[in-house]
Amino acid sequence: MTGSSAAELEPALVEVNDLTVTFAGTRWGWLSPSVNKTWAVQEASFHVDAGETLGLVGESGSGKSTIARTLLRTIKPTSGSIRVGEFDVTGFGRSVPRAYRHFIQLIMQESAGSLNPSMTVGQILSQPRLSSRGESAQRQLDRAGNLLVRVGLRRRDLQHYPHEYSGGQRQRIAIARALIGDPKVLILDEPVSNMDVPTQNQVINLLGELQADLGLTYLFIAHDLAMVRHVADRIAVMYHSRIVEIAPSDQIHDNPRHPYTQLLLSTAARPEQDPVIEPERRLDLSTDDDLGPWSSVPHYGCPFVTRCPHAFESCSSSFPEPLARAGLDDAEPDAEGVVMCHLFTEAGRATAG
Ligand SMILES: Nc1ncnc2c1ncn2[C@@H]1O[C@H](COP(=O)(O)OP(=O)(O)O)[C@@H](O)[C@H]1O
Numbered sequence: 001m002t003g004s005s006a007a008e009l010e011p012a013l014v015e016v017n018d019l020t021v022t023f024a025g026t027r028w029g030w031l032s033p034s035v036n037k038t039w040a041v042q043e044a045s046f047h048v049d050a051g052e053t054l055g056l057v058g059e060s061g062s063g064k065s066t067i068a069r070t071l072l073r074t075i076k077p078t079s080g081s082i083r084v085g086e087f088d089v090t091g092f093g094r095s096v097p098r099a100y101r102h103f104i105q106l107i108m109q110e111s112a113g114s115l116n117p118s119m120t121v122g123q124i125l126s127q128p129r130l131s132s133r134g135e136s137a138q139r140q141l142d143r144a145g146n147l148l149v150r151v152g153l154r155r156r157d158l159q160h161y162p163h164e165y166s167g168g169q170r171q172r173i174a175i176a177r178a179l180i181g182d183p184k185v186l187i188l189d190e191p192v193s194n195m196d197v198p199t200q201n202q203v204i205n206l207l208g209e210l211q212a213d214l215g216l217t218y219l220f221i222a223h224d225l226a227m228v229r230h231v232a233d234r235i236a237v238m239y240h241s242r243i244v245e246i247a248p249s250d251q252i253h254d255n256p257r258h259p260y261t262q263l264l265l266s267t268a269a270r271p272e273q274d275p276v277i278e279p280e281r282r283l284d285l286s287t288d289d290d291l292g293p294w295s296s297v298p299h300y301g302c303p304f305v306t307r308c309p310h311a312f313e314s315c316s317s318s319f320p321e322p323l324a325r326a327g328l329d330d331a332e333p334d335a336e337g338v339v340m341c342h343l344f345t346e347a348g349r350a351t352a353g
């Protein structure tokens with residue numbers, strides 16, 4: 001966990017500026033197919049400091065995994081820039097440099113299920129393409145054994161097959177596999193979804209230990225703000241393709257400024273009574289539906305406008321520039337981070353009178 005002033009002077013390890021990702025698709029209408037475009041991510045900017053955990057929170061379909069896949073460069077950004085360490089990720093050509101594939105690794109919900117069932121754990125962990133070192137087979141196996149111990153399994157598990165393990169143990173194996181090439185950055189995309197709570201806690205504790213031991217930097221993606229709050233130093237809140245607020249985790253919790261962040265918090269804490277947002281405007285956070293209609297056109301305004309109890313004209317016509325949370329009012333003099341909301345622009349203050 002960071003926070004020292006020396007760390008703040010160093011450039012961020014991950015820097016994303018104005019990232020926009022669109023997908024072209026075909027929609028079959030009554031008479032003919034029409035090409036439609038999905039604006040999955042619009043003008044997202046954030047950074048992650050070395051050794052830090054940045055949480056990325058938002059409901060299903062808001063664009064979180066698209067950001068993850070763009071960072072890993074399995075998809076190419078439509079516009080914007082990404083720098084990770086020394087790597088100009090947006091400048092990569094067709095093939096991603098091998099060194100980058102070792103530098104940044106992904107662990108997701110499906111990782112546990114994606115282990116090759118016909119290979120032993122030892123074979124899975126000693127595939128040459130995972131390691132940058134060109135080591136002998138024996139040396140690779142030794143390292144694989146050490147990593148298994150590090151993730152809470154035993155060296156003799158090298159001889160067993162993935163199906164012999166529980167979901168939580170398989171996720172540990174997937175974590176060990178991600179660590180083989182000595183990555184500096186881990187993208188954790190809903191890494192503990194679909195696990196029971198005790199297993200979730202164990203895997204999260206393991207990730208915390210590994211981060212401290214190995215100096216790893218995490219982007220931790222989840223739809224559950226309550227969970228992310230405990231693991232992240234700072235949190236970026238995403239709604240329908242846009243990042244709407246970024247702040248230290250405790251400040252997001254104690255003084256959320258964006259109406260959507262407030263909604264997320266109030267829904268998590270007290271689903272049945274909500275002083276800010278009346279019931280018909282509340283989001284059904286249980287749905288996994290794609291957020292279709294909104295994403296098929298670029299939203300020039302704030303995507304939350306249809307649900308925001310405070311919305312006024314400017315909210316439909318433009319998306320606000322990031323405003324420093326510090327100095328918005330006297331409520332939190334040492335506020336950090338940014339909020340993207342017209343309520344705090346001059347237009348908003350004028351409307352509020
Ligand atoms: N390969 C793709 N082709 C077309 N649309 C996509 C593709 N991947 C994601 N999308 C769309 O982009 C939006 C964001 O998706 P995603 O990043 O997976 O959200 P999240 O991870 O927050 O649930 C959704 O509307 C989704 O349907």
Ligand SMILES: [Mg+2]
Nearest residue numbers: 061064065066
């Ligand atoms: Mg996702």
